[in-house]
Amino acid sequence: MEFPVTRMRRMRKSKAIRDIFAETKLNIEDLIYPIFIKKDLKKGEKEEISTMPEEYRYSVDDGVEFLKNLEKKGLKSTIIFGLPSDDEKDSCGSVAYSDNGVVQETIKRIKAETNLICISDVCLCQYTSHGHCGLVDDENGEILNDESLKYLSKVALSHAKAGVDIVAPSDMMDGRIMAIREILDDNGYEDVLIMSYCVKYASNFYYPFRDAANSSPAFGDRKTYQMDPKNSIEAIREAELDLIEGADVLMVKPALAYLDIINMLKTNFNLPIATYNVSGEYSMLKAAIDKGYLTEDAIMETLISIKRAGADLIITHFAKDILDSL
Ligand SMILES: [Zn+2]
Numbered sequence: 388m389e390f391p392v393t394r395m396r397r398m399r400k401s402k403a404i405r406d407i408f409a410e411t412k413l414n415i416e417d418l419i420y421p422i423f424i425k426k427d428l429k430k431g432e433k434e435e436i437s438t439m440p441e442e443y444r445y446s447v448d449d450g451v452e453f454l455k456n457l458e459k460k461g462l463k464s465t466i467i468f469g470l471p472s473d474d475e476k477d478s479c480g481s482v483a484y485s486d487n488g489v490v491q492e493t494i495k496r497i498k499a500e501t502n503l504i505c506i507s508d509v510c511l512c513q514y515t516s517h518g519h520c521g522l523v524d525d526e527n528g529e530i531l532n533d534e535s536l537k538y539l540s541k542v543a544l545s546h547a548k549a550g551v552d553i554v555a556p557s558d559m560m561d562g563r564i565m566a567i568r569e570i571l572d573d574n575g576y577e578d579v580l581i582m583s584y585c586v587k588y589a590s591n592f593y594y595p596f597r598d599a600a601n602s603s604p605a606f607g608d609r610k611t612y613q614m615d616p617k618n619s620i621e622a623i624r625e626a627e628l629d630l631i632e633g634a635d636v637l638m639v640k641p642a643l644a645y646l647d648i649i650n651m652l653k654t655n656f657n658l659p660i661a662t663y664n665v666s667g668e669y670s671m672l673k674a675a676i677d678k679g680y681l682t683e684d685a686i687m688e689t690l691i692s693i694k695r696a697g698a699d700l701i702i703t704h705f706a707k708d709i710l711d712s713l
Contacts, residue, residue: 411695413687415461415713419506419661420706423599424450425470426489438595439666440673442704444470447489451496454503460710464504466555466702467493468600471514479522480514484541486548494549506582507546509539509556509567518604520558520612530611536566543567547576555638557584559612564632582661583634586622586648589613592641592667599666622648626656634658636700641665643689646696653697661700662693669704687712 398408428434428446436442445453454465469490475482482488490507497505512520521535535558543554554571556563564583571579589610597603614621626637637656639649640663653660672689675681686705693701 411691413690413694413713415710416463417694417699417701418462418706418710418713419464419466419700419702420454420457420462421466421468421663421702421704422450422454423468423470424489424493426475427470427472436595436599438598439670439704440677441708442599442669444599447493447496450493451500454497455501457707457710458501458503461713462503462706462710464506465497466506466508467497468508469493469513470601476514476516478516479538480511480542481538483511483514484538484545486545488545491545491549494546494551498550504552505550506553506555507551509543509546509554510558511535511538511542512558512602512604513600517606518602519607520609521560528607532560532612533562535560536563539563540566540570543579543581544570544574544576547571547574547579551579553580553582553636555582555584557587557640559584559587559609559614561628562632564629564634568633580635581633582636582638583629584638584640584663585625585629585634586637586639586645586652587613588616588641588645590616590641590644590665590667592644592665592671594667595670596666616644619648619651622651623655626652630656630658636661638662639698641668642693642698642701643668646692649693649696649698659699660697661702662698664690664693664701664703664705666704672705683708 399405423444425444430446430448433443433445433449467490471482494505510520512518517523519530522531524531539558546554636659637652638661639645642662642664649662
């Protein structure tokens with residue numbers, strides 16, 4: 388039937404009508420709040436992140452308290468990023484797998500004091516003196532793939548020992564999902580899930596995160612291990628490999644400039660798809676809202692677009708801002 392019998396505006400005539408016909412809904416369960424925990428901070432101290440308005444680096448005590456408050460508002464899950472002391476960093480990031488490291492201590496506290504699902508970022512870049520996600524060949528500066536797997540696996544195991552629910556490797560070394568699954572299973576942690584940052588692009592939108600986590604590489608860039616933004620077929624290959632190696636959840640990072648990739652993974656794989664609405668996406672919107680160029684409604688529209696593209700889970704710094712409205 389054509390106009391005038393068919394009138395599309397009937398479906399939009401009131402908020403109540405629009406709400407019952409909404410094709411996409413954002414649920415509290417969809418959101419994962421990322422938090423930065425810094426070892427050197429004491430209780431009562433928090434550092435504002437200059438490039439991320441209203442986001443802070445917390446001490447373990449204050450971070451756990453902040454998460455408890457978000458849990459009261461309905462938050463279900465969090466992902467932890469740790470910042471060790473500068474003098475703890477070395478060439479292989481060994482403090483990343485210390486049983487008493489900042490992430491391990493935070494995991495123990497979260498699991499003891501809340502009912503939140505606890506996810507941990509597994510990487511070396513915040514813990515290595517050179518700031519790369521894997522080990523570096525001293526002679527030519529190459530990022531070493533196979534040598535890095537042993538260390539990344541140790542990090543994942545130490546998080547599992549601390550009680551983490553899900554490990555999320557973000558390093559982009561080849562073969563790390565298999566290596567991590569093996570070490571977890573060999574040590575009795577068959578039930579710890581792996582959320583793989585399988586499609587992680589070398590993106591400028593990470594810039595504020597590097598400020599937040601003090602994780603800029605000391606030399607070069609990450610383009611030999613993170614994906615080229617020009618590529619999408621390659622994303623399918625990355626996802627296939629991680630699926631075969633034992634990933635339970637596939638992740639696309641960043642989100643906004645890669646909605647087509649989220650949709651492609653959702654269409655091609657029968658696994659939950661997560662995405663990281665990264666620091667630059669957060670800061671960009673916050674800055675525009677602060678200047679009056681946009682209103683806060685842009686936040687929900689953005690998150691809905693990510694959900695509509697096919698994301699089942701969204702890691703977002705906005706989680707703290709929108710729990711009350713869900
Ligand atoms: Zn990294």
